[in-house]
Amino acid sequence: MGLTGLFLIFFLVVHASINGCIWFNDGGKTFLYYAHFMGTNFLVHIAEVGLFAGLILHIVDGLLLWKQNRDARPEKYAYSNANANSKWYSRSMGILGTLILFFLIVHLRNFWGPNRLNQISTGEELNLFQLMQEDFSNVWMVLFYVAACFSLFWHLLHGFKSAFQSLGLNNVKYNKAIEIAGTAFAIIVPLVFALMPISFYFGWVK
Numbered sequence: 001m002g003l004t005g006l007f008l009i010f011f012l013v014v015h016a017s018i019n020g021c022i023w024f025n026d027g028g029k030t031f032l033y034y035a036h037f038m039g040t041n042f043l044v045h046i047a048e049v050g051l052f053a054g055l056i057l058h059i060v061d062g063l064l065l066w067k068q069n070r071d072a073r074p075e076k077y078a079y080s081n082a083n084a085n086s087k088w089y090s091r092s093m094g095i096l097g098t099l100i101l102f103f104l105i106v107h108l109r110n111f112w113g114p115n116r117l118n119q120i121s122t123g124e125e126l127n128l129f130q131l132m133q134e135d136f137s138n139v140w141m142v143l144f145y146v147a148a149c150f151s152l153f154w155h156l157l158h159g160f161k162s163a164f165q166s167l168g169l170n171n172v173k174y175n176k177a178i179e180i181a182g183t184a185f186a187i188i189v190p191l192v193f194a195l196m197p198i199s200f201y202f203g204w205v206k
């Protein structure tokens with residue numbers, strides 16, 4: 001879980017950085033330049049296979065972990081003061097992950113699917129900037145994306161520092177720093193993502 005999680009965290013940074021180019025406000029020129037590189041480079045296509053494999057592994061691993069926990073204690077505690085022992089978002093990784101998975105299916109159907117299909121059938125890429133402008137002119141789509149970013153925030157709040165713990169990289173000396181970095185990451189990355197559909201909707205990006 002830790003390794004695939006860190007790999008997905010790395011992907012999020014790359015994805016947010018490239019998409020963040022929309023804020024150059026140059027009609028999508030800079031964004032499309034990098035999107036073109038990501039969409040056509042051979043090595044990136046190989047990394048893409050790794051990304052989807054990592055995503056599936058992360059989900060399967062999560063389900064196995066959940067089953068292991070359940071089987072380890074089939075009967076519930078007679079008295080469980082869960083709030084005193086753990087945060088709710090750490091107990092809700094499954095439900096948050098499922099929400100993110102649902103988002104990803106819609107998300108890939110919005111952009112990645114049509115773009116790849118068009119590439120295969122015509123050899124041309126779609127104008128992803130224009131596609132975002134169109135999709136994010138719909139307030140429901142914007143709200144859906146913002147809600148997904150909120151789920152991502154909760155998921156990362158627990159996930160980031162857990163990854164270090166699972167990999168044995170935590171250490172009394174660094175735990176505080178990991179905690180702070182994890183919280184900052186969990187806030188900043190989903191916030192940057194959420195601001196994208198919002199910026200298109202309000203016409204801040206042209």
Ligand code: HEM
Nearest residue numbers: 019038039048051107111112115128145152193194196197
């Ligand atoms: C909320 C703002 C977001 C916007 C505007 C956005 C936009 C896009 C666009 C335009 C593509 C198409 C790339 C292509 O076809 O070459 C894409 C691909 C993708 N996005 Fe997002 N995205 C957002 C957030 C996210 C989040 C939060 C995640 C993960 C939790 C995510 C995961 C993915 C994945 C897995 C792909 C496919 C990557 C690939 O090309 O292999 N996106 N996104």
